Amino acid sequence: MSLPENYARERRVATLAVQRATIYTQKVFHSLVKGTVSKDDRSPVTIGDFGAQALVIAAIRHNFPDDEVAAEEESSLLRSNPELRDQVWKLVSQVCLPDAEEDSLLGGPLKDENAMLDAIDAGKSTGGNRGRIWALDPIDGTLGFLRGGQYAISLGLIQDGEVVVGVLGCPNLPVDKTARVINSESDREGQNDDGLGAIYSAVAGHGASIRPLARRRGPEEEPIQMREPLSLSVASFCEGVEAAHSSHSQQKAIAERLGIVAPPVRLDSAAKYAVIARGLADIYLRLPRNLSYEENFWDHAAGYLIVKEAGGEVTDAMGRRVDFGKGRTLAANKGIVAAPAGIHGKVLEAVRAVWGS
Ligand SMILES: Nc1ncnc2c1ncn2[C@@H]1O[C@H](COP(=O)(O)OS(=O)(=O)O)[C@@H](OP(=O)(O)O)[C@H]1O
Ligand SMILES: [Mg+2]
Ligand SMILES: [Mg+2]
Numbered sequence: 001m002s003l004p005e006n007y008a009r010e011r012r013v014a015t016l017a018v019q020r021a022t023i024y025t026q027k028v029f030h031s032l033v034k035g036t037v038s039k040d041d042r043s044p045v046t047i048g049d050f051g052a053q054a055l056v057i058a059a060i061r062h063n064f065p066d067d068e069v070a071a072e073e074e075s076s077l078l079r080s081n082p083e084l085r086d087q088v089w090k091l092v093s094q095v096c097l098p099d100a101e102e103d104s105l106l107g108g109p110l111k112d113e114n115a116m117l118d119a120i121d122a123g124k125s126t127g128g129n130r131g132r133i134w135a136l137d138p139i140d141g142t143l144g145f146l147r148g149g150q151y152a153i154s155l156g157l158i159q160d161g162e163v164v165v166g167v168l169g170c171p172n173l174p175v176d177k178t179a180r181v182i183n184s185e186s187d188r189e190g191q192n193d194d195g196l197g198a199i200y201s202a203v204a205g206h207g208a209s210i211r212p213l214a215r216r217r218g219p220e221e222e223p224i225q226m227r228e229p230l231s232l233s234v235a236s237f238c239e240g241v242e243a244a245h246s247s248h249s250q251q252k253a254i255a256e257r258l259g260i261v262a263p264p265v266r267l268d269s270a271a272k273y274a275v276i277a278r279g280l281a282d283i284y285l286r287l288p289r290n291l292s293y294e295e296n297f298w299d300h301a302a303g304y305l306i307v308k309e310a311g312g313e314v315t316d317a318m319g320r321r322v323d324f325g326k327g328r329t330l331a332a333n334k335g336i337v338a339a340p341a342g343i344h345g346k347v348l349e350a351v352r353a354v355w356g357s
């Protein structure tokens with residue numbers, strides 16, 4: 001089989017599929033704000049996850065019918081709950097891209113509820129290190145999504161165990177690299193939402209780029225590059241919000257050891273990868289508190305490639321290469337350390353001193 005040189009078609013389809021799914025999740029979020037969807041239970045998350053997964057997988061299957069997809073959700077809850085299913089379908093059936101030609105590239109609207117359920121269930125690949133497998137998280141950072149903070153639609157193409165295409169839709173990240181990163185609805189006060197929403201993408205060996213989410217037509221892609229901080233004393237790091245997912249105290253000790261003085265930027269989801277790739281912060285630390293936890297590979301595939309292609313290095317917390325060919329989880333790895341290539345070694349030394357033993 002001859003390999004496509006730069007995966008241009010894969011990147012284009014993935015970017016548009018992620019754009020369509022973000023339009024959908026924003027619709028869900030607004031119906032949540034308006035009160036048409038209740039915030040008390042998990043339904044907004046569920047409606048968001050299921051619909052976004054259906055929209056992305058339908059687009060992939062339309063364009064690459066021989067590829068496998070491994071995605072977070074499956075449809076049994078929707079099949080047994082007609083009311084929820086109707087809510088999802090009502091929103092899914094309204095979503096299209098602003099540009100008709102681009103929308104038809106994705107296969108146009110989904111046909112009916114059954115097509116939606118089938119698309120959701122086409123995400124059951126078990127992963128592995130052979131062939132082409134798309135890893136999809138339809139909403140990563142579900143808690144951030146609910147809060148009106150950061151969440152991401154994360155889509156990566158893994159070929160023979162290597163990530164070759166990565167796309168991250170980040171509806172609540174600024175396009176402008178000097179803007180503030182919000183992480184809740186209340187952070188937005190006084191801020192103009194117009195500049196929010198970016199899609200990051202990367203192809204192995206071909207760099208990473210950003211484009212605004214809301215652009216109507218044309219590429220408007222801009223290459224991105226990480227900052228190489230002149231000294232660690234001016235660097236900043238980002239970490240997750242949930243103290244159960246990573247050790248804030250150990251991450252603080254590592255930052256102190258490195259001479260980092262700025263407080264951590266805390267945000268949910270794979271948007272953390274986008275934030276360092278864009279130069280809004282420098283280092284992403286995810287040191288597990290629970291050593292038996294295996295990271296889902298869809299939480300990392302896209303972000304990993306975007307950071308690498310923006311000039312970064314990404315390993316696990318023990319300095320090992322991140323292995324995406326082990327199934328639906330990163331079974332051979334623990335935690336994540338992502339930093340500009342020039343300082344990654346130093347960061348790892350500090351991680352080893354504080355955590356490695
Ligand atoms: N115990 C534990 N340790 C590490 N990671 C876990 C754990 N439990 C869940 N998850 C996964 O975390 C995903 C959300 O990651 P975040 O980076 O947004 O979380 S955090 O902000 O760091 O707290 C989240 O993804 P989503 O479910 O898509 O939101 C989970 O896949
Ligand atoms: Mg996730
Ligand atoms: Mg998810």
Ligand SMILES: [Mg+2]
Binds near residue numbers: 072142
């Ligand atoms: Mg989840």
